[in-house]
Amino acid sequence: MTSYDHLIIGGGQVADDAARALREHGATGSIGILSSDEDAPYTRPALTKKLWIDPEFGEDAVPLGTAEDTGAELRVRAVVTAIDREAKQVELEGGERIGYGTLLLGTGSEPRRLEGPEDERVIHFRSFADYRTLRHLLTDGSRAVVVGGGYIGAEIAASLSLNGAHVTLVFPDDVLGASQFPPSLAQRYQKLFTDHGVELLPGRRAEQITVQDDADVGVTLDDGTAVGGDIVVIGLGAEPRLDLARQAGLEVSEGVVVDEHLRTSDPAIWAAGDIIEYPDAILGRTRIEHVDHARESGAAAGRAMAGAEAPYDHTPYFYSMVYGVRWEAVGTLDPSLEMLEVHHDTQRSVVYYLDDQGRPVGVLMWQIDGARDAARTVIADRITDRDLLRGSIG
Known part of the structure; x- marks a missing residue:
């Protein structure tokens, strides 16, 4: 053995x-x-x-x-x-x-899967092999249906649209990004996609995959409508x-x-x-x-x-990037919380997500580099002074 x-x-x-x-x-x-x-x-x-x-x-x-x-x-x-x-x-x-x-x-x-028949043209996107399959299927002018408005769905929709595909993006929020961002940034985020020709189907959930032999693949939505194309990419987390x-x-x-x-x-x-x-x-x-x-x-x-005694004391950050716009965050991004928005200019913003005692539990940094440690400090120090928060990251 x-x-x-x-x-x-x-x-x-x-x-x-x-x-x-x-x-x-x-x-x-x-x-x-x-x-x-x-x-x-x-x-x-x-x-x-x-x-x-x-x-x-x-x-x-x-x-x-x-x-x-x-x-x-x-x-x-x-x-x-x-x-x-x-x-x-x-x-x-x-x-x-x-x-x-x-x-x-x-x-x-x-990857979370959607019910329906198996087909090479339907990709529950997660792996390097999935990337290769999608790249092989994609041709200039391909009609791609992307399901999901989170990291995978949004990033794939953006990338496909930049590579000659006609993209339809299905997502449950009324505005793309609304489950993470305040309304002002969600609108700005959504506009990136519409400016690049992505067709948005907001407020909709895909319920089932549909395959019609050599014709379209697609999905049936929760309102009964069908959306079809040459490729379907599922990005549901x-x-x-x-x-x-x-x-x-x-x-x-x-x-x-x-x-x-x-x-x-x-x-x-x-x-x-x-x-x-x-x-x-x-x-x-x-x-x-x-x-x-x-x-x-x-x-x-x-x-x-290997025998080291030091604990794991790193607080991770997460990030995404579409159409050259990058955002990073530490902690919880929940728009149902009270939010303090600080807009440094037309491109750069910081959003603090506050608990019921006014303490930051999450920090979103929009087009701001090198501020992860500052965001961690803000959360760790439980800063509640609004003026101090406004000047903490910029």
Whole structure:
């Protein structure tokens, strides 16, 4: 039976950073990575942004080079079906068992799916393979229906429209971005899309995929209307893959419960990335799905597995970019909260999201660079003085 000193389940950003941290912090033992993906670890944000808009950034820049740089043994298309904690082994589809000394769960998330028939032209967008399929299908003038107004849906809609597609975007909010931004910024955000020719179908939810043989693929909406095109891209977010941890008897709540060192309820098992519910030093116990968290928590878990004592004390930021407009945020973006908007000029804005005691719990930075630490400080210090807040970031 194959066995590794350090075994990682999941082949995403967490695995890359964890393997690198293990080596950088003196772990000389064997590292194994079991990935259900068909590709070696790669940079996921590029799939909806850089690959579409930067001609200097090609597909060869997407892989992270994890195995080559760390000496880890990587197996792709390897689906782990069970963890035997007592024997310190994992079981794969087909029954093969692999042993471990320490184990890291970095299983990531699964895209939410829409009911309906399977078809190559309908893509539940998440992976590098999905990008390649979409790129292959796209031709100048393609009619693309994109479902979802969150990160994936909005970024894909923008990228496709910049690559010659006629895009229809279906989303449930009355204004694109209204579930995160104040009305002034949501209107500005939506205008970016209409200015680039994207047809918007606001206030609508897609209920089912439709396929008509070699004719259109499309979706049926909640009002009964049908929207069709040459390609359908589903970007409805993702759900953390928690079943493996649950079946192993690990403590699971909103995510896999870990301590400040990212150790689970089993002292030989750590977890990182999308799947963990962890004690954030500023935000409190939380679960976050963005790439900054995957990178930093993966590295922290690798350090901990190598014997480091320092806790994971990084508060992640998240970001998006469409049509050259970039926004970043820390904490909670909930427009139902009281918001303090500070507009520095016609392009640059900061929005503070305040709890019922006037304390900031989230900060949105619109077209403002280099202010993440300031945003973290504002939340950590619980600044309630409005004038002080207005001058904190700019």
